[in-house]
Amino acid sequence: MRRILVGLACATAALTVASAASAAPPWVERHLTLPGGDFAFDFGLGIAHGPAPSDTSSVGMNVEAAVGLTSHLELGIRTGLRFGDAFDRGLHPDEYARLFDRQYVDGADDAFANPEIRLRGALLDGPVVDLGLEGRLFVPVEGDAFPGRPNQAAAEFGMPLAFHLGDSVRLDTGVYVPLLFGYATPFGLSVPVDVWFQVTHRLWLGPMTGLQIVRVGDDQTLTYASMGFGLGYQVARFVDFKTMFLFPELNQDSSVFGVGAGVQIRIE
Numbered sequence: 333m334r335r336i337l338v339g340l341a342c343a344t345a346a347l348t349v350a351s352a353a354s355a356a357p358p359w360v361e362r363h364l365t366l367p368g369g370d371f372a373f374d375f376g377l378g379i380a381h382g383p384a385p386s387d388t389s390s391v392g393m394n395v396e397a398a399v400g401l402t403s404h405l406e407l408g409i410r411t412g413l414r415f416g417d418a419f420d421r422g423l424h425p426d427e428y429a430r431l432f433d434r435q436y437v438d439g440a441d442d443a444f445a446n447p448e449i450r451l452r453g454a455l456l457d458g459p460v461v462d463l464g465l466e467g468r469l470f471v472p473v474e475g476d477a478f479p480g481r482p483n484q485a486a487a488e489f490g491m492p493l494a495f496h497l498g499d500s501v502r503l504d505t506g507v508y509v510p511l512l513f514g515y516a517t518p519f520g521l522s523v524p525v526d527v528w529f530q531v532t533h534r535l536w537l538g539p540m541t542g543l544q545i546v547r548v549g550d551d552q553t554l555t556y557a558s559m560g561f562g563l564g565y566q567v568a569r570f571v572d573f574k575t576m577f578l579f580p581e582l583n584q585d586s587s588v589f590g591v592g593a594g595v596q597i598r599i600e
Contacts, residue, residue, distance in 0.1 A: 366400030377592025378428030392425030412445030
């Protein structure tokens with residue numbers, strides 16, 4: 333019996349060590365870009381709730397792929413799919429399926445979202461601070477966003493920033509400036525602020541907020557303050573499950589909100 337107990341204890345310890353060795357780094361320790369040669373595929377499902385008095389909901393999807401060209405340079409592409417009629421698609425449910433990455437230059441109410449090409453480089457990749465530069469190109473396949481602003485090719489330039497605060501906290505923020513080709517000045521500014529707490533080696537969660545300024549006309553500017561909550565769980569070494577709940581314009585209309593969930597599959 334003593335030998336059996338010792339054997340079970342040794343087997344349990346070996347399995348524990350093997351599991352820890354095979355696990356990917358905790359979320360708060362990951363950096364802004366994928367390691368060189370790694371691939372990541374994201375699939376998300378989003379549900380958007382529309383404003384009163386209609387109180388309707390719609391469903392959308394997000395599909396994304398990325399590759400680490402080098403250890404400090406990442407290339408990504410993504411697009412979205414929306415279901416339902418024109419009004420339902422206009423709620424942009426696919427945006428809630430873009431888990432933890434809410435940057436997008438949208439069009440109108442088409443079934444397919446504007447495809448996006450993203451290139452991100454890491455200027456700093458340290459244990460405390462990560463600083464990057466990125467550019468995004470949006471291909472105009474949707475209709476007009478609203479009267480006076482036709483849907484056309486757009487670009488967005490950003491400076492993502494991450495602070496690793498010890499072994500259990502990470503602050504993600506940055507500044508993003510979208511530009512429409514043919515317009516001399518930017519039509520917006522976005523500053524996300526997400527705080528992540530690593531509860532266990534596999535589980536992380538935290539509040540998500542941010543500020544977005546959009547110029548909708550020559551003399552009109554709108555400011556949106558978002559608030560939400562995100563949660564992630566590392567199912568396996570190569571698989572993460574993510575979900576979030578978000579009010580994208582809480583200061584303007586609290587009846588507009590959505591929820592999203594999805595998985596990321598990595599190939600090293």
